[in-house]
Amino acid sequence: AQSVTQLDSQVPVFEEAPVELRCNYSSSVSVYLFWYVQYPNQGLQLLLKYLSGSTLVKGINGFEAEFNKSQTSFHLRKPSVHISDTAEYFCAVRFMNTGFQKLVFGTGTRLLVSP
């Protein structure tokens, strides 16, 4: 089965430090890629997406991600985090060889930003 892996379940970081949240997926087929953020007791909100074109994608709140086809990765980065970035982040993939438009989600990475 196709899968999405977020190896880091939790990433602690100090305020104003850079951060990278890792995402890898299992297949070399064509994909659409997404990052979502979930603040406590809320639903998921789209941060950014890659559908085609430039492999560097910019999203909301200063986040960006880079699609690397050869490494089947889509890592999320921010050069300087804020306390308010504390949340859970989910990577999601639409594998284009499947028959229906469903997303496969990773298990999430909890970003903890401390002063």
Place this chain on the structure above:
Amino acid sequence: DVKVTQSSRYLVKRTGEKVFLECVQDMDHENMFWYRQDPGLGLRLIYFSYDVKMKEKGDIPEGYSVSREKKERFSLILESASTNQTSMYLCASRTGQDYGYTFGSGTRLTVV
């Protein structure tokens, strides 16, 4: 702004009860989804619907059913609630042509 609304934020139900979770979207989208979210497991797809009265099982359909009588409403039904169904339930609707989802705020269900 587009909206996906889940009728309850928190629910507490007893074991064996029949439970209905409601989701309404105002975007005229054909595709709707129900996920459950558990710590360390991420989001797992329970059921999805690609049109009125059309439904497909997701990865973990056991113990659940769904109803889609109108395009805007997708209901998740727990036929006989059990404690292992205590979870956060998220409804989503497909957004346009780019396959992204819009999510509701979630329903945190506790079965006692």
